[in-house]
Amino acid sequence: MAIQRGGFSSRLGFILAAAGSAVGLGNIWKFPFEVGKGGGAAFVVMYLLFCFILCFPVMVAEIAIGRNTQRNAVGAFKALGYKGWSGIGYLGLASGVLILSFYNVVAAWAFGYFIEIVTGHFDIGQRFGEFTKDWITVGAYSILFMVGTAFVVSRGISGGIEKAAKLLMPTLFVMIICLILYAVTLPNAMEGLKFYLVPDFSEITPAVIYSALGQAFFSLSLGMGALITYGSYVSKNDNIVTSAAQITLIDVSVAVLAGFMIFPLVFSQGIETDGGAGLIFVTLPGVFQSLGDVLGIVIGGLFFLLLSFAAFTSTISLLEVPTAYLVDEHKVKRSKATWVVAMVIFIVGIPSMLSNGASEALSQFIMLPGAVKSLDFMSFVGLIANDTFLPLGGFLISVFVAYVWRKHRFNQELQIGAESLKGSWLQSYVNIAMSYICPVLLGLIFLVTVMDKFFGIKLLEKIIGS
Numbered sequence: 001m002a003i004q005r006g007g008f009s010s011r012l013g014f015i016l017a018a019a020g021s022a023v024g025l026g027n028i029w030k031f032p033f034e035v036g037k038g039g040g041a042a043f044v045v046m047y048l049l050f051c052f053i054l055c056f057p058v059m060v061a062e063i064a065i066g067r068n069t070q071r072n073a074v075g076a077f078k079a080l081g082y083k084g085w086s087g088i089g090y091l092g093l094a095s096g097v098l099i100l101s102f103y104n105v106v107a108a109w110a111f112g113y114f115i116e117i118v119t120g121h122f123d124i125g126q127r128f129g130e131f132t133k134d135w136i137t138v139g140a141y142s143i144l145f146m147v148g149t150a151f152v153v154s155r156g157i158s159g160g161i162e163k164a165a166k167l168l169m170p171t172l173f174v175m176i177i178c179l180i181l182y183a184v185t186l187p188n189a190m191e192g193l194k195f196y197l198v199p200d201f202s203e204i205t206p207a208v209i210y211s212a213l214g215q216a217f218f219s220l221s222l223g224m225g226a227l228i229t230y231g232s233y234v235s236k237n238d239n240i241v242t243s244a245a246q247i248t249l250i251d252v253s254v255a256v257l258a259g260f261m262i263f264p265l266v267f268s269q270g271i272e273t274d275g276g277a278g279l280i281f282v283t284l285p286g287v288f289q290s291l292g293d294v295l296g297i298v299i300g301g302l303f304f305l306l307l308s309f310a311a312f313t314s315t316i317s318l319l320e321v322p323t324a325y326l327v328d329e330h331k332v333k334r335s336k337a338t339w340v341v342a343m344v345i346f347i348v349g350i351p352s353m354l355s356n357g358a359s360e361a362l363s364q365f366i367m368l369p370g371a372v373k374s375l376d377f378m379s380f381v382g383l384i385a386n387d388t389f390l391p392l393g394g395f396l397i398s399v400f401v402a403y404v405w406r407k408h409r410f411n412q413e414l415q416i417g418a419e420s421l422k423g424s425w426l427q428s429y430v431n432i433a434m435s436y437i438c439p440v441l442l443g444l445i446f447l448v449t450v451m452d453k454f455f456g457i458k459l460l461e462k463i464i465g466s
C-alpha cells in the first residue's frame with residue numbers, strides 16, 4: 001500500500017531545510033569555542049578541509065540513498081533489499097533520539113538567554129551555573145522548544161519543515177550579517193580577527209585534527225540518517241551532488257561567519273578565547289552589557305534569537321528522523337507519531353537537564369578511564385551519540401554504498417537530474433571518497449574515540465607518535 005509521504009515543493013526548499021539541519025548550535029556555539037581551544041585559524045583550515053574532502057561525499061551518499069528509496073533511515077536499507085543493513089538506520093534513530101534529548105536542553109538555554117537579555121538581565125552570564133541548575137525554568141523552556149519543534153514537524157514536509165526553513169534561514173542570515181557589521185566596529189575587533197584568520201600551524205596537534213574532524217561531521221548532520229530522511233523527499237529532477245555542495249557551503253559559511261561575529265565581540269573586552277563551552281553563555285552577556293542598555297538589549301537579543309533559530313531548524317530535522325520511521329514503517333499518522341516521539345525524547349532528556357547542577361549524581365555521572373574529572377550525564381550522552389555513533393554511522397554508510405550497494409547503482413542515482421555528472425571528476429572523486437577516504441577516516445575516528453574515552457588508550461598519539 002502506497003502511503004502519502006509528501007515532499008519538498010522545490011529544490012530551494014530542500015536546500016534550505018537541509019542547511020537548516022546543518023546550521024545549528026554546532027556552528028554558532030560549538031565552532032567558535034573549538035576554534036578557541038584549537039588555536040584559531042589553524043583549526044578553521046582543518047575544519048574546512050574535512051567538510052569538503054570527507055563530509056561532502058557522505059552527504060551525497062545519504063541523500064542518494066534517501067531519494068532512491070523514498071524511505072526513512074531504516075526503511076531505506078530494507079527497500080534496497082539489504083534488510084541486515086537496516087541496523088545503520090536503527091543506529092541513526094538511536095543517535096537522533098539521544099542527540100535531540102540534550103540538544104533541546106541547550107536550545108532551551110539559548111532561548112532562555114534571549115528572554116533574560118531582552119528583559120535587561122545582563123548578569124545572566126555570571127549566573128550561568130545557577131540558571132542551568134534551575135531545572136524548573138529550563139524545563140519550561142525545553143517544553144516550549146520541543147512543542148514548537150513538534151508543531152512544525154507534525155505539519156509535514158512542504159507545509160511544515162520547508163515553510164519554517166524558508167522563513168528562518170534567510171532571517172538567520174540577515175541577523176548574522178547585521179551582528180558582524182556591528183561587531184567589527186568595536187575596539188580591538190582587529191585583534192579578534194587576527195586570532196581567527198592568521199593560522200599558526202604549530203598549533204595543529206593530533207587532538208586538534210581529531211576534534212576538527214568530529215566537528216565537521218556533527219556540523220553537517222551526518223551519520224544518523226537525517227539526510228537520508230530529508231533526501232527521501234527530494235524530487236527526481238534535482239541534482240544531488242550540486243545540492244550537497246550548496247548545503248555544505250552554506251553550513252561552512254555560517255560557521256565561518258559566526259567566528260567573524262564572535263571573536264571581535266570577545267576581544268573587544270579583552271577576554272581569553274579558550275573560554276570553552278561557556279564562551280557564549282558566560283562571556284557574551286557581559287560584552288552585551290558593556291554596550292549600554294538599549295544597544296545591549298538589541299544586539300544581545302538578536303544574538304540569542306539567532307542562536308535559538310539556528311537550533312530550531314536542527315531540532316526539526318532531529319525529530320523528523322524517528323517520526324518518518326514511524327510513519328513509513330509502522331503506518332502511524334504523522335501528527336500522532338510526532339507528538340509521541342517528542343514526548344518520549346523530552347522524557348529521555350530529563351536526566352540531561354538535571355545534570356547541570358540540579359542533581360549531584362547526574363552532574364558527576366561517570367569517571368571514565370584516564371579522565372581527570374568526572375563527566376556529567378549530558379556530556380556522557382554527547383560522547384556516545386555525537387562522538388561515537390555518528391562516525392560509526394558514517395563509516396557504515398560509506399562501506400554500504402561502496403561495497404554493498406555498489407558504485408554503479410550509486411552513480412546511476414546521482415546521474416538522475418544530473419546527466420553531465422557522468423564521467424566527471426566530481427563523480428570520480430565521490431566514488432574514491434566512498435571506497436577509501438571515508439571508511440578509513442571515519443573508522444579511525446570511531447576507533448580512536450572508543451579507545452581513548454572508554455579505555456583510556458591514546459591511540460592517535462600512538463599512531464602519529466607524538
Ligand code: PFF
Pocket residue numbers: 021022023024025026027099218219220221222224226314315317318
Ligand atoms: N548539525 C547540527 C549542528 O551543527 O548544530 C546538529 C545536528 C542536527 C546533528 C541534526 C545531527 C543531526 F541529524
